[in-house]
Amino acid sequence: MLEITELAPDSIEGMLARHLQESPYSHDELKALRRSFARTGFAKVSNLSLDPLKKMLAEEAMELLERHAQRRDMRFAETGNTSRKLSNVRRNDILAHGGVIPRLYGSPALLSALGHIVGGPVLPCPYDDEQYVITQLHQPGDTHGWHWDDYSYALVWIIECPPVELGGFVQCVPHTRWNKREPRLFEAFIHRPIYSFALEPGDLYLLRADTTLHRVYPLLGAHRRVILNMAYASPRNLEKPVSHETMDALWAS
Numbered sequence: 001m002l003e004i005t006e007l008a009p010d011s012i013e014g015m016l017a018r019h020l021q022e023s024p025y026s027h028d029e030l031k032a033l034r035r036s037f038a039r040t041g042f043a044k045v046s047n048l049s050l051d052p053l054k055k056m057l058a059e060e061a062m063e064l065l066e067r068h069a070q071r072r073d074m075r076f077a078e079t080g081n082t083s084r085k086l087s088n089v090r091r092n093d094i095l096a097h098g099g100v101i102p103r104l105y106g107s108p109a110l111l112s113a114l115g116h117i118v119g120g121p122v123l124p125c126p127y128d129d130e131q132y133v134i135t136q137l138h139q140p141g142d143t144h145g146w147h148w149d150d151y152s153y154a155l156v157w158i159i160e161c162p163p164v165e166l167g168g169f170v171q172c173v174p175h176t177r178w179n180k181r182e183p184r185l186f187e188a189f190i191h192r193p194i195y196s197f198a199l200e201p202g203d204l205y206l207l208r209a210d211t212t213l214h215r216v217y218p219l220l221g222a223h224r225r226v227i228l229n230m231a232y233a234s235p236r237n238l239e240k241p242v243s244h245e246t247m248d249a250l251w252a253s
């Protein structure tokens, strides 16, 4: 692992490592984040990054969207036929044409900070295509409908987001399992509470994405909501094969 002193101080990775080394959360705040993550599958971790980095990342994401976004309108049997109405930029286009996002994704300082919150190792996603994706909702009714992710953790950077009354907030049903042949979403809704979270541009949140059923509430009008999702694996994901049906279809060209 690179020592912080080996990173150029003005490099993107260096800025993030220095920020994280100064510990953006107190002991008590960290405890509260861990508790929220374990209980609800969700933790707002906006302080993990700093404003200049958020700004660089947002500018890159908006530029990539303009050039490489693909519109999707799909439903998946594996998640109970819930909708995906959105535009996205795939990982390979982000890697080929971006700089900030691929460099932040693998930052050892970031992985270590995330590990402190989840209470175990957080690893780069072994399936390259799912490592990161930019997603835009921008038409009335656009939604990233109820689903689980293939890998354990998602770090989501909120780049643009309408006020909560206009939709676009996140809902979670934690401690649920994805059976791809029989997803039975309604059973999850009946047996577990649904938690809802408002978000603003500049927020970051961490999700236990493989055991938390989650969605983005449909937009009520033509407002723009843009996020970058960074997916990470747990050691458990590396032990048994993971299939990728919904994500392969969603990110296909």
Ligand SMILES: O=C(O)CCC(=O)C(=O)O
Pocket: 133, 135, 144, 149, 154, 156, 170, 214, 215, 216, 227, 229
């Ligand atoms: O847009 C969001 O906040 C969540 C995105 C998400 O669930 C995903 O990309 O898998």
Ligand SMILES: [Fe+2]
Pocket: 147, 148, 149, 154, 209, 214
């Ligand atoms: Fe997701």
